[in-house]
Amino acid sequence: MENIKLNIDKVLxxxxxxxxxxxxxxxxxxxxxLEEANLPGNDFLGWLHLPxxxxxxxxxxxxxxxxxxxxNCDVVVVAGIGGSYLGARAVIEALSNNFAAMMPxxxxxxxxxxxxxxxxxxxxxxxxxxxxxxFGVINISKSGTTTETALAFRLLKKxxxxxxxxxxxxxxxxxxxxxxxxxxxxxADKEGYKSFIIPDNVGGRFxxxxxxxxxxxxxxxxDIEALVKGAQDMEKACAPTVPFEENIAAMYAATRxxxxxxxxxxxxxxxxxxxLHFTSEWWKQLYGESEGKENKGIFxxxxxxxxxLHSMGQWIQEGERTIFETVLSIEKPNSSLIVPxxxxxxDGLNFLAGKHVDEVNKMAELGTxxxxxxxxxxxxxxxxxxxxxYYIGQLIYFFEIGCGISGYVLGVNPFNQPGVEAxxxxxxxxxxxxxxxxxxxxxxxxx
Ligand code: PA5
Numbered sequence: 001m002e003n004i005k006l007n008i009d010k011v012l013x014x015x016x017x018x019x020x021x022x023x024x025x026x027x028x029x030x031x032x033x034l035e036e037a038n039l040p041g042n043d044f045l046g047w048l049h050l051p052x053x054x055x056x057x058x059x060x061x062x063x064x065x066x067x068x069x070x071x072n073c074d075v076v077v078v079a080g081i082g083g084s085y086l087g088a089r090a091v092i093e094a095l096s097n098n099f100a101a102m103m104p105x106x107x108x109x110x111x112x113x114x115x116x117x118x119x120x121x122x123x124x125x126x127x128x129x130x131x132x133x134x135f136g137v138i139n140i141s142k143s144g145t146t147t148e149t150a151l152a153f154r155l156l157k158k159x160x161x162x163x164x165x166x167x168x169x170x171x172x173x174x175x176x177x178x179x180x181x182x183x184x185x186x187x188a189d190k191e192g193y194k195s196f197i198i199p200d201n202v203g204g205r206f207x208x209x210x211x212x213x214x215x216x217x218x219x220x221x222x223d224i225e226a227l228v229k230g231a232q233d234m235e236k237a238c239a240p241t242v243p244f245e246e247n248i249a250a251m252y253a254a255t256r257x258x259x260x261x262x263x264x265x266x267x268x269x270x271x272x273x274x275x276l277h278f279t280s281e282w283w284k285q286l287y288g289e290s291e292g293k294e295n296k297g298i299f300x301x302x303x304x305x306x307x308x309l310h311s312m313g314q315w316i317q318e319g320e321r322t323i324f325e326t327v328l329s330i331e332k333p334n335s336s337l338i339v340p341x342x343x344x345x346x347d348g349l350n351f352l353a354g355k356h357v358d359e360v361n362k363m364a365e366l367g368t369x370x371x372x373x374x375x376x377x378x379x380x381x382x383x384x385x386x387x388x389x390y391y392i393g394q395l396i397y398f399f400e401i402g403c404g405i406s407g408y409v410l411g412v413n414p415f416n417q418p419g420v421e422a423x424x425x426x427x428x429x430x431x432x433x434x435x436x437x438x439x440x441x442x443x444x445x446x447x
Pocket of ligand 1 (some may be wrong): 081082083086140141142143144145146149203204205206289417
């Protein structure tokens with residue numbers, strides 16, 4: 001099986017090969033720091049060798065729980081936010097039919113998401129949608145105290161118990177949380193829910209290959225064994241023993257840091273497949289939360305092409321020259337569709353007749369890359385042979401290890417997120433949460 005590949009040829013007009021190669025010592029230091037766990041954030045490295053530590057028995061246990069939910073539910077609501085949400089959604093959307101939500105379920109439960117916003121309309125509409133459904137819940141929260149998730153779960157638990165009875169509800173609600181602490185753990189133990197542990201040393205944004213991602217993905221009917229196998233193969237391909245220039249994670253980390261040093265402050269992750277939209281959302285959290293601190297960090301943005309070429313394309317082609325692009329390129333589509341010939345040819349598209357739609361997409365991709373390079377936008381390409389569970393597994397681990405290395409090269413602790421507390425403090429003060437009396441008074445004075 002071949003691996004995903006990284007091509008940096010089209011950044012070389014913007015940074016020199018020497019500049020990238022000069023980062024080899026910093027990359028090696030970062031790799032050693034990860035392996036030896038001697039750099040800041042070293043208590044959150046459980047993801048590093050996670051793929052190779054996943055056993056067959058563990059996958060079987062996840063698949064068995066998924067089978068129980070699949071058997072007993074028409075809909076499974078996955079409640080979680082941030083790292084407890086985006087990985088599962090990214091993989092499920094990447095592997096699902098584009099129109100799955102509108103198609104008959106064919107024995108698969110529908111997987112829907114909650115706990116990632118505080119919208120009254122969203123939660124009311126979800127409640128109404130579930131009113132006549134046999135539904136179950138996967139409640140995912142490492143801390144067990146996240147407001148968005150806890151609020152959604154409070155509603156979902158009550159509704160599930162009312163609709164299905166307490167005993168059945170306890171069999172179709174699964175908790176994925178800390179081993180001992182937090183409300184989600186206490187509730188799971190009290191109610192007798194099946195539960196899985198999020199390891200202490202795996203941060204949310206690195207947790208997709210724990211039950212946080214694996215259970216929802218298995219419930220959606222996808223092959224988690226293949227996903228893990230892809231990640232395992234990438235763990236080998238990105239090991240510190242692999243020479244710098246052959247190690248795609250090391251090269252990605254070095255290249256983006258070299259671009260950043262040359263004033264390219266924004267990385268745009270580009271896809272040409274709508275199914276990859278949430279892969280970009282997951283990637284944005286991974287890199288944004290890991291690197292954006294101490295007034296440093298590449299800003300991770302994303303676009304869906306060719307759709308956004310008709311909106312953001314103008315900015316990318318001619319706006320401020322502080323951006324670079326990383327393109328996710330799927331080499332071979334999973335389906336086949338030929339452009340038909342048309343006698344009247346009013347749209348003038350007969351020159352495409354007989355070609356695969358994907359060939360048109362690929363020429364758009366190539367043409368865009370060259371146009372953007374000509375416009376001053378460095379381009380990297382990540383080639384993915386096919387969009388399937390195995391290669392998504394490779395991509396996940398590639399981005400995780402690339403992020404760990406890149407954060408250390410940048411000089412930050414990639415495994416903390418102190419900045420996410422600020423909004424919570426203000427929100428709790430404004431909502432008069434007990435214990436926030438002084439903050440409530442202070443914040444109201446500022447309104
Ligand atoms: O990466 C992170 O740490 C965050 O995005 C968390 O995953 C997110 O805030 C959800 O936290 P929790 O799983 O504790 O509910």
